[in-house]
Amino acid sequence: MAAPGDTAIVSQATNSKDDETLVNAREPTFTNQERFNEQIDKALSTPLQRVVKKCFPEPLYSDIKPPMSREAWMRFLLTRLPILHWIWTYELPFLFKDIVAGVSVTLILVPQALAQGLLAGLDPVYGLYTSLVPVVMYSIFGTSKHLSIGTFPVVSLLVRNSINTVLAGKGLEYCSSVNNRLTVVVFDDINNVTCHDLKVNIAVSLAFTSGLFMVVMGIFKMGLINLLLSDLLMSGYTTATAILVIASQLPVVFGISMKIDPISTLFPGLLSFPRTVIEVCRQIFQWPKYVNTATFVASLISFIMFIGLDLTNNKLLTRIKIPWCTYSKDKKCDTSKRIPFPLRIPIGMVLVIFSTAVSAGIDYEHRWNGTVVGTVATSLPPISLPRPEYMLASLPDAILIAIVTFVTSISAANLLAKKFDYTIDSSQELIAYGISNVIGSLFSSYSATGNISRSGFQANAEGKTQLASLVSSLVLCIILLSLVSLFRSLPQAVIGVIVCVGLLRLFRQFKDVVTFYRLSTPDLLAWLVVFIATVLLGVDLGLVVGLSFSLMIVIVRVALPYTAILGQVPGTEMFQNINDFEKINTIPGLLIFQFHAPLCIVSSYVFRRRLELAAQLDRRQWEKKNEGILKKLITKLSRFCEKDGSVVHNAEDTPSSSKDISSNTLHTIVVDCGTIGFFDAGGVNTLTQIVQDFSVAGIQVVFAAMTKKNRDMLERSGFFKKFGEEWLFPTIKDAVELAKGGTNLLQAKIKDIEDKKQDEVDKTREEVIEMSQIRQGAGETN
Numbered sequence: 001m002a003a004p005g006d007t008a009i010v011s012q013a014t015n016s017k018d019d020e021t022l023v024n025a026r027e028p029t030f031t032n033q034e035r036f037n038e039q040i041d042k043a044l045s046t047p048l049q050r051v052v053k054k055c056f057p058e059p060l061y062s063d064i065k066p067p068m069s070r071e072a073w074m075r076f077l078l079t080r081l082p083i084l085h086w087i088w089t090y091e092l093p094f095l096f097k098d099i100v101a102g103v104s105v106t107l108i109l110v111p112q113a114l115a116q117g118l119l120a121g122l123d124p125v126y127g128l129y130t131s132l133v134p135v136v137m138y139s140i141f142g143t144s145k146h147l148s149i150g151t152f153p154v155v156s157l158l159v160r161n162s163i164n165t166v167l168a169g170k171g172l173e174y175c176s177s178v179n180n181r182l183t184v185v186v187f188d189d190i191n192n193v194t195c196h197d198l199k200v201n202i203a204v205s206l207a208f209t210s211g212l213f214m215v216v217m218g219i220f221k222m223g224l225i226n227l228l229l230s231d232l233l234m235s236g237y238t239t240a241t242a243i244l245v246i247a248s249q250l251p252v253v254f255g256i257s258m259k260i261d262p263i264s265t266l267f268p269g270l271l272s273f274p275r276t277v278i279e280v281c282r283q284i285f286q287w288p289k290y291v292n293t294a295t296f297v298a299s300l301i302s303f304i305m306f307i308g309l310d311l312t313n314n315k316l317l318t319r320i321k322i323p324w325c326t327y328s329k330d331k332k333c334d335t336s337k338r339i340p341f342p343l344r345i346p347i348g349m350v351l352v353i354f355s356t357a358v359s360a361g362i363d364y365e366h367r368w369n370g371t372v373v374g375t376v377a378t379s380l381p382p383i384s385l386p387r388p389e390y391m392l393a394s395l396p397d398a399i400l401i402a403i404v405t406f407v408t409s410i411s412a413a414n415l416l417a418k419k420f421d422y423t424i425d426s427s428q429e430l431i432a433y434g435i436s437n438v439i440g441s442l443f444s445s446y447s448a449t450g451n452i453s454r455s456g457f458q459a460n461a462e463g464k465t466q467l468a469s470l471v472s473s474l475v476l477c478i479i480l481l482s483l484v485s486l487f488r489s490l491p492q493a494v495i496g497v498i499v500c501v502g503l504l505r506l507f508r509q510f511k512d513v514v515t516f517y518r519l520s521t522p523d524l525l526a527w528l529v530v531f532i533a534t535v536l537l538g539v540d541l542g543l544v545v546g547l548s549f550s551l552m553i554v555i556v557r558v559a560l561p562y563t564a565i566l567g568q569v570p571g572t573e574m575f576q577n578i579n580d581f582e583k584i585n586t587i588p589g590l591l592i593f594q595f596h597a598p599l600c601i602v603s604s605y606v607f608r609r610r611l612e613l614a615a616q617l618d619r620r621q622w623e624k625k626n627e628g629i630l631k632k633l634i635t636k637l638s639r640f641c642e643k644d645g646s647v648v649h650n651a652e653d654t655p656s657s658s659k660d661i662s663s664n665t666l667h668t669i670v671v672d673c674g675t676i677g678f679f680d681a682g683g684v685n686t687l688t689q690i691v692q693d694f695s696v697a698g699i700q701v702v703f704a705a706m707t708k709k710n711r712d713m714l715e716r717s718g719f720f721k722k723f724g725e726e727w728l729f730p731t732i733k734d735a736v737e738l739a740k741g742g743t744n745l746l747q748a749k750i751k752d753i754e755d756k757k758q759d760e761v762d763k764t765r766e767e768v769i770e771m772s773q774i775r776q777g778a779g780e781t782n
Contacts, residue, residue: 065605083140086465094464101463102471104346105148105454108134109472110479112346112454112502114373115495116489118252119245121160121199124373124487124495127151128480129381134440134448137471141432141468143424144413146459148469149436152243152408152449153399153503157248158539159446162397163202169393175199203446207388209398210447211437214406218430232516233550234407235509236527237543240534242506245499247276252496253299255292255371256283273535294368295454295493298359300316302351302497310501348498353492360489373490380480381443400540401447405433409450416459453502465675522553561597563610566672566732573733575672590739591615592732594672601682608686615666615699666699668739672732674705684717691723702727704735 078085109131117127131150138149167175175195251257256279283290304317364370391398410429417424436448458468516524530546537545564577567584575592578584586592593614597603679687691701706714706728714720729735 071372072675079425080431081140082143082428083466086145086467090465091466094467097462097464098467099471100462101458101461101468103475104461105458105468106475106479107346107349108457109148109454109476111352111495111498112451114352114490115499115502116153116156118492118495119153119248119499119728120151120156120203121163122203122446123196123376124490125376125445125480125484126200126203126444127156128476128484129443130440130445132381132450132473132476132480133443133445134436134438135469137436137439138432139469140471141428141435142466143428143432144416144455145420145422145465146416146455146460146463146468147409147413147450148454148472149409149448149450150454152451153245153499154238154408155405155447155449155537156399157241157245157669158397158404159203159206160248161538161540162206162394162401163199165397166202166393167198168388171733172198176564179709188433189504200384200444201387202390202394204441204444204765205386206398206401206606207437207441207445207447208386209391209395210402210405211434211439212439213399213402214430214434215438216434217402217406218427218432218434221427222430231411232512232523232527233372233530233546233629234411235512236529237534237546238408239506239509239519240531240542241539242503243535244273244539245503247273249496250276250280252371252492253296253500254280254284255295255493256280256290270538270541271536272538273765292369294364294370295491298355298364298370298491299493299497302355302494305351305354306347306497306501309345309350313344313347326514340553351494351498352487355494356487356490359491359751364491371492373487373492373495375488376484377472378481378485380477381445384442384444386441397540400543402434404543405447405449406430408452409433412450412452413450416455420459453505469764485694526550526553558597558600559602559606561595561603561606563596563614564594565614566592566594575732575736587736587739589667590670590736592670592672592736593670594675596675598677599683599686600678600680604682604686608690611669611671613671615694668735669694669701670701670729670732670739671701671703671733672705673707673710675702676706676710679710679713681717684714684719687714688719688722700727702729702735702739704729704732 113127113131114124115127117124117130120126127150133147138147142149167173172195175198244564287293359365359370359372362368365372406429410424410426413424413429417644433448433450437445440448451548461468513524513527516527526546526549529549530542533543533545533549536542564579565586566575567578567586568575569581576584577594578586591614593611595603595607595608599607694701711728729738
């Protein structure tokens with residue numbers, strides 16, 4: 001019996017001088033998937049290729065296989081060492097702009113690095129160390145032209161919490177509240193180690209572990225993890241983290257000494273915001289017993305100066321226009337065009353220099369009992385080695401820092417790449433961040449991250465390549481070797497103000513709440529959950545809770561997807577949702593069902609239930625008919641043979657009759673598989689049950705527009721061996737054309753099955769009669 005939908009494909013070849021084309025014409029206009037594959041899909045892979053692709057996905061296989069030719073080696077080097085590409089294509093006019101951008105970035109980098117080094121619980125100079133070697137490493141391995149990596153407030157706070165957690169686990173809680181090189185502790189096999197050196201060892205071990213984790217992620221092409229931490233999630237997370245960072249700087253700004261309580265020792269982030277705010281308010285109300293008035297005055301003056309200089313930059317200097325020379329075709333300078341004033345005041349550097357000079361002049365440290373940065377070594381970063389015990393103790397925090405580092409950095413890199421029209425490689429970026437942290441940790445650097453504000457400043461300063469970052473590193477080396485000791489009298493309160501004011505811009509993200517409220521309620525809930533969880537539980541548990549809630553929303557959306565019943569647009573070959581347009585109606589006797597989600601264990605029940613509702617049938621009818629069929633089969637087997645070898649043949653024993661089928665107006669269901677991303681084992685089982693149950697109900701289920709990946713999944717599961725491939729079609733139109741015109745696909749198939757069964761029954765009857773005759777002949781002989 002010919003399979004339904006078999007058609008002849010007529011090929012007509014036309015010859016010309018230039019080329020030969022093959023024109024395929026199909027009559028009629030439908031075919032099944034098997035015939036389509038025979039005529040069109042000839043390029044099937046070999047068994048070895050299929051095994052290799054199954055064991056090693058193509059992106060991973062292309063990366064791990066060794067280069068086999070000169071061109072492959074060149075491609076490998078240009079991919080893994082992007083510095084070779086931008087050096088090879090470097091243009092001389094870029095040099096001056098890169099030098100100016102590098103020097104400008106250093107002017108804002110120094111105060112930020114000092115402030116965030118203190119935020120990490122270390123000496124401020126370690127912020128400068130973090131902005132040196134990792135920047136050089138990223139310039140070699142990074143693919144972004146403008147990204148500036150170094151210190152970042154969120155990561156600095158994570159490092160501080162991780163240090164406190166490791167210290168608490170070792171029974172050295174008192175080291176969390178001191179930053180004094182004279183405090184000597186005895187720990188394991190190390191003698192005469194200060195609390196600060198202990199913190200540095202933990203910080204560099206944490207950076208080494210997180211960097212190593214990012215390198216492994218990059219090698220195995222795990223850059224897609226960025227999709228889990230969406231911009232929505234990071235918006236709520238960074239806004240909450242800004243609140244936590246500002247809260248942690250309140251004691252520094254007011255000159256308050258915070259007490260260590262058991263909760264902060266065991267769970268550093270749990271309820272840290274309300275506990276800090278309550279304690280600060282309690283001590284402020286007892287002014288000046290606990291509050292250092294000189295420290296508060298220094299913070300207030302610094303805040304006023306910062307706001308005043310910022311307004312000068314944004315309101316005054318932007319209105320100043322200067323003449324700009326543009327050359328015409330005759331090479332004459334035209335100065336009629338005016339541009340905004342290109343320079344800006346480096347607020348942080350001005351504030352650091354001014355406050356350091358005033359502090360030294362009034363003897364802020366001794367006369368007013370203020371806290372200053374203290375002695376800073378005038379040298380390059382010292383060599384430091386990670387310790388295995390700290391690496392193991394900080395492993396969970398290292399993984400969290402690696403994820404936050406990647407998501408924060410790649411978001412900034414993507415934003416700049418989109419703005420300046422170039423592309424970046426997310427997996428290579430992961431490797432670059434990892435190498436920057438691994439090598440940087442060997443030079444006393446804690447975890448380095450891409451900083452969006454400095455990166456944007458570098459881009460606005462017309463930096464063209466990563467040479468600007470190398471220039472910034474060179475200027476920073478000069479500062480470390482000659483000028484950093486001048487910051488000894490810098491008040492820590494000023495550093496706290498720089499941190500707090502720099503984070504105020506993140507509060508603009510509260511506007512996202514209004515946007516999410518208008519667009520999507522689930523997105524609004526995800527933003528609020530990650531924000532509240534981070535504020536109350538801390539930066540580590542808050543991210544875990546927010547990510548879990550976002551994944552739950554994704555699962556719910558997959559489990560409850562959009563479904564549609566399609567109808568044909570009159571006069572076209574298009575099929576659209578019948579509820580979206582008035583003039584689209586369903587085809588009599590035919591149901592076209594569309595499911596916009598993967599068919600997996602999460603969505604299988606919804607797929608089945610909505611298909612039942614669309615077909616307006618009840619599963620109990622199928623179960624009742626299945627039960628009747630089983631009883632009839634048992635009866636048939638029990639009556640199969642009689643003593644004389646005759647077979648009982650009753651018309652009522654047939655499992656289904658054409659009368660039963662014709663009584664149902666719906667005879668065919670077309671499932672549009674083009675919107676189904678993938679099948680899993682649960683989805684295949686659901687399809688199997690649906691085909692069986694609908695067949696009992698007198699309805700044939702066919703599939704259209706199924707991807708090759710999904711077809712292969714069904715073939716491996718034995719689905720086609722059980723039901724055949726003749727009910728699979730390349731397009732919806734092919735399936736509809738076969739079912740239109742009153743043709744009942746199920747009737748044809750049932751007739752074919754009954755014919756085969758009748759042949760088997762006749763053959764068995766003949767064998768039984770033959771055996772009976774043999775036994776009778778043997779009895780007569782005896």
